[in-house]
Each structure stands twice: as C-alpha cells, then as structure tokens.
Amino acid sequence: MFQNDSLDLAPAVAPLRYSSSLKRLYVKDKTVIPFLLKVMSYAPYVDENLYVRAQLQFSDRQYLQDIVSRCPNHTTPDHPTNICFPNPEHVVRADGLEEVEYLNDGAKAVRFKFSIPLTGSSHGYARLRFMCPNSCPGGMNRRSTDLIFILLNSR
Numbered sequence: 240m241f242q243n244d245s246l247d248l249a250p251a252v253a254p255l256r257y258s259s260s261l262k263r264l265y266v267k268d269k270t271v272i273p274f275l276l277k278v279m280s281y282a283p284y285v286d287e288n289l290y291v292r293a294q295l296q297f298s299d300r301q302y303l304q305d306i307v308s309r310c311p312n313h314t315t316p317d318h319p320t321n322i323c324f325p326n327p328e329h330v331v332r333a334d335g336l337e338e339v340e341y342l343n344d345g346a347k348a349v350r351f352k353f354s355i356p357l358t359g360s361s362h363g364y365a366r367l368r369f370m371c372p373n374s375c376p377g378g379m380n381r382r383s384t385d386l387i388f389i390l391l392n393s394r
C-alpha cells in the first residue's frame with residue numbers, strides 16, 4: 240500500500256492544482272492527472288506481477304459506506320463520455336495504462352498493471368481522470384473524497 244508521503248503529483252499544470260498545505264487536489268473533471276507512484280519497500284522479484292487498485296472513497300466517516308459513483312446525469316449511455324465505454328458509473332478512469340479493469344466489488348475501482356519503466360526502480364506512473372465534478376447532484380454532492388491506491392502482487 241502507498242503511504243500519503245509516497246504519492247507525488249507531477250508539476251501542477253492548469254487546470255490542475257495541488258495544495259500541499261491543505262493536502263488537496265483541485266482539478267477540472269475529465270482532466271488527465273499524472274501520478275508518480277513510489278513503492279517504499281521494493282521486492283524486484285515481483286515486478287512483473289504488480290497491479291494498482293485505485294478507488295475513491297468519501298472522506299467523511301458518515302459516508303464511508305456509500306459507494307462513490309458518477310451522477311445520474313453523467314451515467315446515461317448517450318452522454319458523450321460514455322460512448323464505447325461500458326462502465327459509465329465509474330468516477331475514476333485510467334488513461335493509457337496497461338491491463339485496465341473496472342471493478343464493482345463493493346466499490347467502483349479501477350485496477351491496472353503497475354509498469355515500472357526502469358528495472359530496479361521503485362516508481363511508476365499512472366494517468367487517471369475524474370469523470371464527474373465533485374459538485375454533481377445525485378453523485379458526490381460536494382462531499383470530499385480520498386483517492387486510495389493499493390499495490391497488488393496479483394490481479
């Protein structure tokens with residue numbers, strides 16, 4: 240699992256801002272967000288079978304049981320963002336990653352191959368998009384969310 244201090248965001252580029260004092264990311268929906276993911280203790284023998292699960296959860300304890308999903312307006316099949324995309328209810332989408340799967344196992348998560356560009360390195364990259372603004376009625380409804388990354392050694 241990644242720790243908070245092991246997740247760095249690439250240099251801020253509009254429309255994307257990160258406040259280190261607030262520890263909050265401000266991003267326009269559908270913007271591709273580049274993440275640098277670092278593994279704190281690296282076991283080189285498993286680097287061919289590493290996957291990352293990324294999922295949103297509500298920050299506020301009273302909403303932890305609620306599944307974070309897109310709002311009804313943005314999940315309609317004819318919405319332009321859902322053309323040829325079979326998982327319109329997922330807020331987080333992977334962009335240009337390998338072996339991507341969208342999961343519905345009690346949370347709406349995306350799992351992808353954790354590609355480490357250099358052998359022996361301890362970091363890789365992920366490119367993700369949030370498909371609804373936080374303010375969507377019937378979706379996140381202005382509730383704060385946390386993006387959780389979990390490192391997996393198998394699918």
Ligand SMILES: [Zn+2]
Nearest residue numbers: 310313371375
């Ligand atoms: Zn929405």
